[in-house]
Amino acid sequence: MNPVDTAKIPGGVSRFLSAGTMLDVVRFELTRSMTASRIAIWCVLVLFPVMIIGLLRVQITVEQIDPWGLATYFLIPEVLCLLGLLLWATPAVSTELEGQTWIHLAMRPGGRTTVLLGKYVTAVAWTFSAAVVSLTVCTILIGNAAGVSFWLVLAGLALLSCVAHGALYVLIGVLFYRRTMVAAVIYTLVVEFGLSFVPAVVNRLTINYRLRGLLAEGTDWRGVRSLAEATLGIEPMHHHLIALTLVTTTFLAAAAWRVRAAEFPTQADGGA
Numbered sequence: 001m002n003p004v005d006t007a008k009i010p011g012g013v014s015r016f017l018s019a020g021t022m023l024d025v026v027r028f029e030l031t032r033s034m035t036a037s038r039i040a041i042w043c044v045l046v047l048f049p050v051m052i053i054g055l056l057r058v059q060i061t062v063e064q065i066d067p068w069g070l071a072t073y074f075l076i077p078e079v080l081c082l083l084g085l086l087l088w089a090t091p092a093v094s095t096e097l098e099g100q101t102w103i104h105l106a107m108r109p110g111g112r113t114t115v116l117l118g119k120y121v122t123a124v125a126w127t128f129s130a131a132v133v134s135l136t137v138c139t140i141l142i143g144n145a146a147g148v149s150f151w152l153v154l155a156g157l158a159l160l161s162c163v164a165h166g167a168l169y170v171l172i173g174v175l176f177y178r179r180t181m182v183a184a185v186i187y188t189l190v191v192e193f194g195l196s197f198v199p200a201v202v203n204r205l206t207i208n209y210r211l212r213g214l215l216a217e218g219t220d221w222r223g224v225r226s227l228a229e230a231t232l233g234i235e236p237m238h239h240h241l242i243a244l245t246l247v248t249t250t251f252l253a254a255a256a257w258r259v260r261a262a263e264f265p266t267q268a269d270g271g272a
Helices: 013-017 022-032 036-059 065-088 094-098 111-142 147-175 180-192 201-205 207-218 222-232 237-261
Strands: none
Touching: 022 111, 036 065, 036 111, 065 111, 065 147, 065 180, 065 207, 065 222, 111 147, 111 237, 147 180, 147 207, 147 237, 201 207, 207 222, 207 237
């Protein structure tokens, strides 16, 4: 690109322009996102499952791990992870458009893809860190009945949830940059929390179907096995892992292609 007058570039964006790799973008995003509001949101996400498990633990003794494991799964890999990614992955493009910085980021070769993937990794890192901390506290609250295997299974599912759902929300953010949060919330409620429970072929198209299938295959909890037999069907673990890998790769590739090909409106163009 032509030499840029850095005095006209919004504060901090010049560091983006000199970023040569995705890791540079991630480093910059992590530094820029260390704000009081984001840390407060992170703490709320951590405390939400902890408070529910803590209240249940005060009233109910742990006789069987099955209901506690299922409750923790829904609270963390599904609810916490999706809420975090809704807040941090979905607006990857819209925040730069609103801040009038996208045009500067897009000027450097490969800048669009680098920024998009860097923001994706940052959103996954923020969300997964909240999930791990919350899961650790919940495991301690449940007590010895949980154990290390309990933590490992749910931490692995939380990571897969962050990676796959993060790719999905980034794609939604690129396609629906004008009404990003509305589109993401509607998709989440209708598809991930609606169709995923429908005992039909259509539920296999959802990410939560695959995560619940892995939960059923990775544990011996009777409640999970009953759910699997009723709505998930029985598939080997590697089928779910392959499906999640394909979904994540496809969503990220589609988002990268779209962000390179699209001409996003700027304030100078009169766009919203």
